[in-house]
Amino acid sequence: MPELLHLLIGPTLETLEMVITSAAVSGLFGTVLGVLLVVTERGRVLSAPWTYRVLNTLTNIGRSIPFIILLVAIIPFTRWIVGSAIGTRAAIVPLIVGAIPYVGRLVEATLREVDNGVIEAVLTMGATPWQVIRKAYLPEAVPGIIRAMTVVSITLVSYSAMAGAVGGGGLGDLAIRYGYQGFRTDVMVGTVAVLVLMIQGMQWSGDVFARYYQRDTAPALSRGRRSLSRASRATAAFVSAGVVLGGLAAGVVTLHRSAAGPRPLRVGVCPIPHAEILEHLRPMLRRQGIELEILPFNDYIQPNLALSSGDLDANFFQHVPFMERFNHDHGTHVVSVARVHIEPLGLYPGRTRTTARLRDGDVVAIANDPVNSGRGLLLLQAAGLIQLRTGNSINTTVRDIVGNPRHLKIRELEAAQLPRSVEDANAAVINTNYALAAHLDPLKDALFVEHSDSPYANVLATLPSRASEPRILALARALQSEDDRKFILRKYKGAVIPAF
Amino acid sequence: MSVVQLEDVTKRYRNGDGWSNALSAVNLSVERGSIQGIIGFSGAGKSTLLRCVSRLEKPDEGRVLIDGADLASATGRDLRSARRKLGVVFQQFHLMRSRTVADNIALPLEIAGERPMHIHSRVQDLLGYVGLQDKQHVYPAQLSGGQRQRVAIARALATKPAVLLTDEPTSALDPETTASVLDLLKRVRDELGVTILLITHELNAVRAICDYVAVLDSGCIVEQGPVEQVFTRPMSRATERLLGKDLHLSQLATHLGKPSDHPDSVFLEIHFFGADATDHILFDVARSTDATFSILHAQIVNLNRLGHGSMLVEVSGTVSALATVQDRLRARGANVVIVEPWQNAPFTVSGHA
Ligand SMILES: Nc1ncnc2c1ncn2[C@@H]1O[C@H](COP(=O)(O)OP(=O)(O)O)[C@@H](O)[C@H]1O
Ligand SMILES: [Mg+2]
Numbered sequence: 001m002p003e004l005l006h007l008l009i010g011p012t013l014e015t016l017e018m019v020i021t022s023a024a025v026s027g028l029f030g031t032v033l034g035v036l037l038v039v040t041e042r043g044r045v046l047s048a049p050w051t052y053r054v055l056n057t058l059t060n061i062g063r064s065i066p067f068i069i070l071l072v073a074i075i076p077f078t079r080w081i082v083g084s085a086i087g088t089r090a091a092i093v094p095l096i097v098g099a100i101p102y103v104g105r106l107v108e109a110t111l112r113e114v115d116n117g118v119i120e121a122v123l124t125m126g127a128t129p130w131q132v133i134r135k136a137y138l139p140e141a142v143p144g145i146i147r148a149m150t151v152v153s154i155t156l157v158s159y160s161a162m163a164g165a166v167g168g169g170g171l172g173d174l175a176i177r178y179g180y181q182g183f184r185t186d187v188m189v190g191t192v193a194v195l196v197l198m199i200q201g202m203q204w205s206g207d208v209f210a211r212y213y214q215r216d217t218a219p220a221l222s223r224g225r226r227s228l229s230r231a232s233r234a235t236a237a238f239v240s241a242g243v244v245l246g247g248l249a250a251g252v253v254t255l256h257r258s259a260a261g262p263r264p265l266r267v268g269v270c271p272i273p274h275a276e277i278l279e280h281l282r283p284m285l286r287r288q289g290i291e292l293e294i295l296p297f298n299d300y301i302q303p304n305l306a307l308s309s310g311d312l313d314a315n316f317f318q319h320v321p322f323m324e325r326f327n328h329d330h331g332t333h334v335v336s337v338a339r340v341h342i343e344p345l346g347l348y349p350g351r352t353r354t355t356a357r358l359r360d361g362d363v364v365a366i367a368n369d370p371v372n373s374g375r376g377l378l379l380l381q382a383a384g385l386i387q388l389r390t391g392n393s394i395n396t397t398v399r400d401i402v403g404n405p406r407h408l409k410i411r412e413l414e415a416a417q418l419p420r421s422v423e424d425a426n427a428a429v430i431n432t433n434y435a436l437a438a439h440l441d442p443l444k445d446a447l448f449v450e451h452s453d454s455p456y457a458n459v460l461a462t463l464p465s466r467a468s469e470p471r472i473l474a475l476a477r478a479l480q481s482e483d484d485r486k487f488i489l490r491k492y493k494g495a496v497i498p499a500f
Numbered sequence: 501m502s503v504v505q506l507e508d509v510t511k512r513y514r515n516g517d518g519w520s521n522a523l524s525a526v527n528l529s530v531e532r533g534s535i536q537g538i539i540g541f542s543g544a545g546k547s548t549l550l551r552c553v554s555r556l557e558k559p560d561e562g563r564v565l566i567d568g569a570d571l572a573s574a575t576g577r578d579l580r581s582a583r584r585k586l587g588v589v590f591q592q593f594h595l596m597r598s599r600t601v602a603d604n605i606a607l608p609l610e611i612a613g614e615r616p617m618h619i620h621s622r623v624q625d626l627l628g629y630v631g632l633q634d635k636q637h638v639y640p641a642q643l644s645g646g647q648r649q650r651v652a653i654a655r656a657l658a659t660k661p662a663v664l665l666t667d668e669p670t671s672a673l674d675p676e677t678t679a680s681v682l683d684l685l686k687r688v689r690d691e692l693g694v695t696i697l698l699i700t701h702e703l704n705a706v707r708a709i710c711d712y713v714a715v716l717d718s719g720c721i722v723e724q725g726p727v728e729q730v731f732t733r734p735m736s737r738a739t740e741r742l743l744g745k746d747l748h749l750s751q752l753a754t755h756l757g758k759p760s761d762h763p764d765s766v767f768l769e770i771h772f773f774g775a776d777a778t779d780h781i782l783f784d785v786a787r788s789t790d791a792t793f794s795i796l797h798a799q800i801v802n803l804n805r806l807g808h809g810s811m812l813v814e815v816s817g818t819v820s821a822l823a824t825v826q827d828r829l830r831a832r833g834a835n836v837v838i839v840e841p842w843q844n845a846p847f848t849v850s851g852h853a
Binding site: 117118120122123125126136140142215216 | 588608610612659
């Protein structure tokens with residue numbers, strides 16, 4: 001339980017920071033947009049048909065871009081604003097950009113509900129257009145705007161779950177990494193519980209405030225209802241204050257972290273075992289004056305792209321064949337600095353419990369990305385199940401199978417999906433990191449394991465220009481230290497093997 | 501000098517394929533310190549007229565002079581400062597529900613950029629004037645219709661306007677509240693000297709407080725003048741219809757029909773004004789002739805400061821006796837109309853010079 005709490009606190013603060021900051025900023029800009037969408041319409045106080053048409057079209061475009069696309073599409077803008085395209089604060093930028101048109105539309109709808117007679121009454125007082133907006137439209141729409149912002153904040157909570165794609169962390173990311181990929185049911189349940197509490201709290205305080213500003217309590221009921229609503233108003237104020245302070249605290253911690261001393265060394269990693277290895281080395285490096293910022297990623301593409309764009313100082317998640325193929329496909333120049341460990345690929349049983357029992361037409365699942373697929377095929381060849389035209393070359397595909405005496409059907413799936421799908425196949429070739437996360441023991445459960453002299457050692461990688469920086473070299477030394485060797489052997493009991 | 505002067509004000513609206521005139525060349529001048537009524541059936545163009553005066557609509561043609569300055573062509577800063585000479589009161593109040601009573605009254609002063617100290621004391625004065633001091637911290641939703649309209653009137657008076665424009669200010673209210681709101685408007689004119697334009701479709705509102713009335717029909721002013729004159733000697737079909745609809749006398753006569761056993765009888769509609777309205781003219785006249793009288797309907801209404809009595813009477817007798825009756829009634833200041841119920845026309849006017 002304390003471990004679970006410890007796991008939940010960080011991501012909860014990250015989610016609050018993302019949601020509060022993005023709701024506040026998009027609320028501001030979105031309200032401006034909503035006001036403009038109303039007042040510039042023909043015949044309104046600031047009638048400007050062309051401006052209206054342009055804003056209306058832009059809003060529609062903004063509303064139609066799927067968030068996950070937006071996240072990637074505005075990376076240059078994000079980098080320009082917060083200096084980096086990864087991390088919690090980098091996730092806030094697309095959240096804001098995505099929410100502004102949404103807020104704009106909701107605020108627009110609310111302002112259109114304001115009685116036009118009231119607007120005309122204010123105009124006859126000799127009000128300027130700005131006074132009409134400030135004194136009539138906005139104050140009359142306050143309950144509607146509060147309701148709109150409640151809806152937006154709750155939507156932002158679910159959007160922030162996608163922040164994991166840019167290393168932004170948060171509860172959604174935690175649920176995906178530990179709960180979905182890692183089979184940690186307790187984390188999944190804990191995350192959902194925190195999210196439910198958070199959303200309930202937001203909806204409830206939104207309702208209380210909107211009702212308070214509604215100002216239409218019937219006279220006969222007002223006394224009883226007023227005293228009740230004062231109590232709930234106080235609680236709502238307390239909850240909101242707590243939420244806002246929490247978010248601010250998280251923001252301050254982030255700022256503080258980035259302000260204190262030199263920028264920490266940012267390393268993109270896979271959660272297991274890479275992140276755990278770096279966590280173990282953190283105190284040793286701190287003694288050398290090197291602060292680590294460990295950024296877990298859910299996929300294999302972003303860490304190299306982020307490294308190439310300078311958002312990361314190094315990454316530690318891939319083996320050399322993958323890296324070379326990636327450089328070739330994406331025109332990048334990522335280089336290896338240090339071999340660290342091998343995560344031997346294993347063949348795990350599904351419906352069939354031993355290799356010998358695999359028979360005609362049985363299904364064997366392997367990864368579908370080019371590198372892991374070839375590596376899986378090599379493993380099946382080493383296990384004596386198939387024969388490949390390309391021999392021991394790592395550039396191998398299913399079309400290179402020349403011998404398949406048991407007529408096995410090879411199914412290619414997303415690597416992360418393999419532990420879940422093994423039950424539906426007769427056997428599956430699974431990467432050790434995913435196997436470990438799914439509580440498979442490579443030493444006990446695997447039918448066949450990759451040889452330890454495999455070319456697939458995981459490496460610390462960086463750009464050529466940074467390869468000789470003292471901090472990178474210090475990190476490489478730490479990764480290849482005796483201390484690290486002992487940690488890997490003790491912690492993973494042979495499922496992960498030191499490669500130095 | 502007139503404080504509001506309309507010159508050939510015309511307003512057109514798109515109507516399907518073509519255009520229709522909501523107002524056609526309206527001319528009207530409103531005397532300073534008077535209460536000018538504008539009456540007409542629904543759709544006559546009354547609201548359009550008021551919206552042209554407050555410049556919520558821009559007239560297509562003509563001029564709207566407020567204290568000599570043309571509002572119809574004013575824009576920007578000029579328009580805004582001209583508007584501060586006008587206070588507007590609407591049928592549906594149009595108060596801001598997010599502001600308390602006091603803050604609603606303060607709004608025009610805030611917009612005019614007054615200092616907070618001044619706003620506070622002015623608002624307190626106005627609250628006292630409309631009798632809502634105890635409600636100042638309450639929101640409009642918690643007020644009755646009459647109270648809301650008082651707030652709206654106080655708000656319209658906040659910047660000390662020369663003219664108060666009111667569009668059906670009592671049409672959303674019950675009769676009792678109507679009387680108190682009309683009373684308040686009358687006090688505003690009497691005590692503060694504010695000129696009032698009262699737009700309404702209710703005769704009683706005009707009777708109660710207006711000095712002058714203009715009758716609007718299909719976008720044209722068909723008749724205007726002092727209230728007593730217009731309502732007792734109507735010159736237009738529209739006015740007749742308005743009055744007839746109110747008095748129901750001709751319809752009543754039509755229902756009764758011509759009594760067959762009195763071939764020489766007529767129905768007379770008789771109007772009295774002033775102190776005479778309660779006098780015994782009818783009995784004096786009846787005693788001095790051979791004709792027999794039978795009163796079918798009688799009512800007295802309060803027309804401005806004057807009483808207004810109206811009766812429907814069946815008179816039977818010789819031709820000369822009937823003529824004598826009418827002459828003597830007129831000699832006593834009554835307005836006499838022969839109602840001919842067998843005709844299709846609901847209301848026939850005769851006998852005034
Ligand atoms: N905004 C508008 N667009 C088109 N026609 C209008 C508009 N406002 C008023 N009218 C028309 O003008 C005429 C006068 O309307 P209005 O001034 O509201 O009448 P009243 O207030 O006397 O009932 C009506 O025929 C009405 O349909
Ligand atoms: Mg009207």
